Amino acid sequence: MxxxxxxxxxxxxxxxxxxxxxxxxxxxxxxxxxxxxxxxxxxxxxxxxxxxxxxxxxxxxxxxxxxxxxxxxxxxxxxxxxxxxxxxxxxxxxxxxxxxxxxxxxxxxxxxxxxxxxxxxxxxxxxxxxxxxxxxxxxxxxxxxxxxxxxxxxxxxxxxxxxxxxxxxxxxxxxxxxxxxxxxxxxxxxxxxxxxxxxxxxxxxxxxxxxxxxxxxxxxxxxxxxxxxxxxxxxxxxxxxxxxxxxxxxxxxxxxxxxxxxxxxxxxxxDAEGVTKEISVTVNGAASEADALTVARTVAEDNLVKTALFGSDPNWGRVAMAVGRSRATVDQHKLGITINGVTLFADGHKAADRGEADLSGRDIAIVIDLNVGDGAATVLTTDLSHGYVEENSAYSS
Amino acid sequence: MxxxxxxxxxxxxxxxxxxxxxxxxxxxxxxxxxxxxxxxxxxxxxxxxxxxxxxxxxxxxxxxxxxxxxxxxxxxxxxxxxxxxxxxxxxxxxxxxxxxxxxxxxxxxxxxxxxxxxxxxxxxxxxxxxxxxxxxxxxxxxxxxxxxxxxxxxxxxxxxxxxxxxxxxxxxxxxxxxxxxxxxxxxxxxxxxxxxxxxxxxxxxxxxxxxxxxxxxxxxxxxxxxxxxxxxxxxxxxxxxxxxxxxxxxxxxxxxxxxxxxxxxxxxxxDAEGVTKEISVTVNGAASEADALTVARTVAEDNLVKTALFGSDPNWGRVAMAVGRSRATVDQHKLGITINGVTLFADGHKAADRGEADLSGRDIAIVIDLNVGDGAATVLTTDLSHGYVEENSAYSS
CATH class of the missing domain: 3.60.70.12 (L-amino peptidase D-ALA esterase/amidase)
Known part of the structure; x- marks a missing residue:
């Protein structure tokens, strides 16, 4: 043992x-x-x-x-x-x-x-x-x-x-x-x-x-x-x-x-540059682990998702957009999105008012259910803040 | 005629x-x-x-x-x-x-x-x-x-x-x-x-x-x-x-x-959200037009490049980084980068001090020479500014 x-x-x-x-x-x-x-x-x-x-x-x-x-x-x-x-x-x-x-x-x-x-x-x-x-x-x-x-x-x-x-x-x-x-x-x-x-x-x-x-x-x-x-x-x-x-x-x-x-x-x-939110993007039910990773990474890199989260806005529509533009297998009628424990989108329909998800804290957990297989993966990311822009527009000069 | x-x-x-x-x-x-x-x-x-x-x-x-x-x-x-x-x-x-x-x-x-x-x-x-x-x-x-x-x-x-x-x-x-x-x-x-x-x-x-x-x-x-x-x-x-x-x-x-x-x-x-710079990214000498487009798009989407340009900083190292992380055919020893008419990097070496490129105006032209073929493409983009973050962190809420 x-x-x-x-x-x-x-x-x-x-x-x-x-x-x-x-x-x-x-x-x-x-x-x-x-x-x-x-x-x-x-x-x-x-x-x-x-x-x-x-x-x-x-x-x-x-x-x-x-x-x-x-x-x-x-x-x-x-x-x-x-x-x-x-x-x-x-x-x-x-x-x-x-x-x-x-x-x-x-x-x-x-x-x-x-x-x-x-x-x-x-x-x-x-x-x-x-x-x-x-x-x-x-x-x-x-x-x-x-x-x-x-x-x-x-x-x-x-x-x-x-x-x-x-x-x-x-x-x-x-x-x-x-x-x-x-x-x-x-x-x-x-x-x-x-x-x-x-x-x-x-x-x-x-x-x-x-x-x-x-x-x-x-x-x-x-x-x-x-x-x-x-x-x-x-x-x-x-x-x-x-x-x-x-x-x-x-x-x-x-x-x-x-x-x-x-x-x-x-x-x-x-300690990431300009971080105000520590975000985890978990994808479940993907066709493969590689697909889950592709979707999680696409969402984690999406500037519209990242700016919304900086604004503490549970804008799941931007998450759905990012999921859809990934090259993984996605069926919009089976898609579900849960943010900080509140399922906002399920089976292709709005499931709750976005105001029900509280994003005021530093930690944000996004869970995406693709419902097309058994692949899963989690990617960690941060928000896109004024601090990020400030730090990176003044780095070398 | x-x-x-x-x-x-x-x-x-x-x-x-x-x-x-x-x-x-x-x-x-x-x-x-x-x-x-x-x-x-x-x-x-x-x-x-x-x-x-x-x-x-x-x-x-x-x-x-x-x-x-x-x-x-x-x-x-x-x-x-x-x-x-x-x-x-x-x-x-x-x-x-x-x-x-x-x-x-x-x-x-x-x-x-x-x-x-x-x-x-x-x-x-x-x-x-x-x-x-x-x-x-x-x-x-x-x-x-x-x-x-x-x-x-x-x-x-x-x-x-x-x-x-x-x-x-x-x-x-x-x-x-x-x-x-x-x-x-x-x-x-x-x-x-x-x-x-x-x-x-x-x-x-x-x-x-x-x-x-x-x-x-x-x-x-x-x-x-x-x-x-x-x-x-x-x-x-x-x-x-x-x-x-x-x-x-x-x-x-x-x-x-x-x-x-x-x-x-x-x-x-x-009229893009938060735009303060209108940027063109031109790639010449790529193995194909598709490769040129891949490189141009990768540079155009790179947040470190976009924030540097917001800061009027001709940070060609970030451009080189973005070129290299694309999936196109790249040989770092043949790479050249010219910004607003000043060649800053050529044949894998620094060619001029970055201060020689003036980025204070609204228009910025980045020209990347891959020197591995005849493919060419231009992608237009904008900088990543405080205005972009502001507008997109307050859109739906």
Missing amino acids: TTPATAPTRDRGVTGPKGFKAAGVAAGIKESGGLDLALVVNEGPGRAAAGVFTTNQVKAAPVLWSQQVLRERRLAAVVLNSGGANACTGPEGFQDTHATAEKVAEVLGVGAIEVAVCSTGLIGERLPMDRLTAGVELAAGRLADGDAAGLAAATAVMTTDTRPKQCWAAHPDGWSVGGFVKGAGMLAPNMATMLSVLTTDAALDGDALDAALRATTARTYDRLDVDGGTSTNDTVLLLASGASGVAPDAGDFARLLTAVAADLVKQLQG | TTPATAPTRDRGVTGPKGFKAAGVAAGIKESGGLDLALVVNEGPGRAAAGVFTTNQVKAAPVLWSQQVLRERRLAAVVLNSGGANACTGPEGFQDTHATAEKVAEVLGVGAIEVAVCSTGLIGERLPMDRLTAGVELAAGRLADGDAAGLAAATAVMTTDTRPKQCWAAHPDGWSVGGFVKGAGMLAPNMATMLSVLTTDAALDGDALDAALRATTARTYDRLDVDGGTSTNDTVLLLASGASGVAPDAGDFARLLTAVAADLVKQLQG
């Missing part, structure tokens, strides 16, 4: 699992002078790792680099910077990423092929490499395994984030999973970039990590959709030290990894 | 071509008491017609009705109402549309099968049929063939539109095309609903009209994309009276029809 894991906590992160050290320093990449360079080091004994990357065809140099090194499914360290995405910077930008990995390899005494690189910030500008490499030395000197070091790393990757986002959960068998995240979601959202580093002291090989990470991101990071974008830099990495000496059952590992990832994603939703 | 047509003018509309009468009245459907019912009547001698309808799977009752009657490619009249979309209203809503067509048929002495119906407004509410049918009688009594009658009809279909939008253009051979439009685009945009009625006194049969209308909408209405939505009610109708006695060459007709439609679409863009 599986022993239940402890509930995730947010006061620890990447240094929660045994065998990891981290640091976050101010390297001077950000003009603000804030923390902007993070280092996460796996001290082993294992060095298995896996990564999931943006589906965008325009990939930043650090994504191209990290995809390449992850082919070995082995990492000794991850270096991350905010203050610049190093995307659309040509072969020179790739050389900068390579030099960064070489610098980390040099100070840690590992191979550059074992060093992943992540960057976030404005697209199209070269990074200040002198500051960055000096920052790597600074960070290497401050590496520590305590909670403060994990928090410093989680803080150094922030861009428009208003707070660091980390999580940790332990299994009673003596192993745990921790991690941090910045930005917003993975496949669809962007808000600059989503970067996440997950760590575990479970003893697992690269193939097991890869399978678990892909299954987890598909159900967590991939199901947050703030504004339909997909960054050039989105990256989720998972590193295993094996320092617990425990090789968990694949199901147990997947469950704990998913719990941590889901908590991180919930934190992303709550 | 083809004689050039006169430039389109906006002081005439559906009653510009010979053989048409129109009216716009206040039937009391809108609570504001404004004009809310329009009637356009084709007095012949021909009654050929064609229609293009929303691709949304959730179709309003008037769309279902009008699609059905248009199978005959023959219309005597179109009745249009604002103040209610009659969408998601079940079989009862369809009966309301049918009854509306029957009423028009009765007062005009034609068959209901020759009457198209269009509705726009809030989704999910039944129409006040007593007021609507009384309005039909009122409108029938005011039918006239002058410019004022055409303008009244164009005015009666407005919802969040700030001004009526009409256009007319004459061919030197003695025939002309006119029309009105409300809302925003056809295939992707929505802003409530896009309705358009086009008229001509050219002598053409239904098949010729259908072919010309489909080719025209694909290059005009379908290439305005305000917010990626598609209404339950979007409809474009084309009616031919044949009253000029001239049967134009198919190419001449297509050119004049396209000129009128393009002008109407430009008016839609200029």
Whole structure:
């Protein structure tokens, strides 16, 4: 029988699992002078790792680099910077990423092929490499395994984030999973970039990590959709030290990894740009899970739905419109829409006055019943507010 | 040799071509008491017609009705109402549309099968049929063939539109095309609903009209994309009276029809909800025209691009991000981006400081060179402004 894991906590992160050290320093990449360079080091004994990357065809140099090194499914360290995405910077930008990995390899005494690189910030500008490499030395000197070091790393990757986002959960068998995240979601959202580093002291090989990470991101990071974008830099990495000496059952590992990832994603939703409503869009009765996801994503990305929810308006007609314009199998005569527990539309008819649904609070749950099959999926999103427009119309200028 | 047509003018509309009468009245459907019912009547001698309808799977009752009657490619009249979309209203809503067509048929002495119906407004509410049918009688009594009658009809279909939008253009051979439009685009945009009625006194049969209308909408209405939505009610109708006695060459007709439609679409863009920037996104060098359209549409729908442009920020990195997340063939090392005449990104490198592109004016032209083929397309869009959020968060409540 599986022993239940402890509930995730947010006061620890990447240094929660045994065998990891981290640091976050101010390297001077950000003009603000804030923390902007993070280092996460796996001290082993294992060095298995896996990564999931943006589906965008325009990939930043650090994504191209990290995809390449992850082919070995082995990492000794991850270096991350905010203050610049190093995307659309040509072969020179790739050389900068390579030099960064070489610098980390040099100070840690590992191979550059074992060093992943992540960057976030404005697209199209070269990074200040002198500051960055000096920052790597600074960070290497401050590496520590305590909670403060994990928090410093989680803080150094922030861009428009208003707070660091980390999580940790332990299994009673003596192993745990921790991690941090910045930005917003993975496949669809962007808000600059989503970067996440997950760590575990479970003893697992690269193939097991890869399978678990892909299954987890598909159900967590991939199901947050703030504004339909997909960054050039989105990256989720998972590193295993094996320092617990425990090789968990694949199901147990997947469950704990998913719990941590889901908590991180919930934190992303709550800190999304301009968010005033935290919205879940659940689709039931779809022809397939893929169809359910298509409908949920279309509704989650619809600006007319998102602005109505910003206005606390249970405008289910806009939801019906968005459902219909998706490419999933939809029969308008079987469609039902429930908002915050009140069924407003059922079997193709208005079922209640919209005023009966109370949307004045921060949480909004939309449930769409397609009634054509058994597929189901939930996507998390946020409203489209004045804050979103304000923040994104003044980002780079 | 083809004689050039006169430039389109906006002081005439559906009653510009010979053989048409129109009216716009206040039937009391809108609570504001404004004009809310329009009637356009084709007095012949021909009654050929064609229609293009929303691709949304959730179709309003008037769309279902009008699609059905248009199978005959023959219309005597179109009745249009604002103040209610009659969408998601079940079989009862369809009966309301049918009854509306029957009423028009009765007062005009034609068959209901020759009457198209269009509705726009809030989704999910039944129409006040007593007021609507009384309005039909009122409108029938005011039918006239002058410019004022055409303008009244164009005015009666407005919802969040700030001004009526009409256009007319004459061919030197003695025939002309006119029309009105409300809302925003056809295939992707929505802003409530896009309705358009086009008229001509050219002598053409239904098949010729259908072919010309489909080719025209694909290059005009379908290439305005305000917010990626598609209404339950979007409809474009084309009616031919044949009253000029001239049967134009198919190419001449297509050119004049396209000129009128393009002008109407430009008016839609200029009156879009919250618009402060009129943006064109042109993609050149795509693997195909379909690919070019996919890229242009993805950029036009991207909220991060749209908010940057609202802020007059030539943030080409967001354009590159949107290009890359499209499903078209993209090679980031060949990509080029030019904004308002300044090439900011070329061959995968920054080509100029973004400050060199001046976006302070209302018009913004983005040109994307994919450099992988010969496909090209242009999509018109608008920025994402505080006005858009304001208007759409307060629409139904």
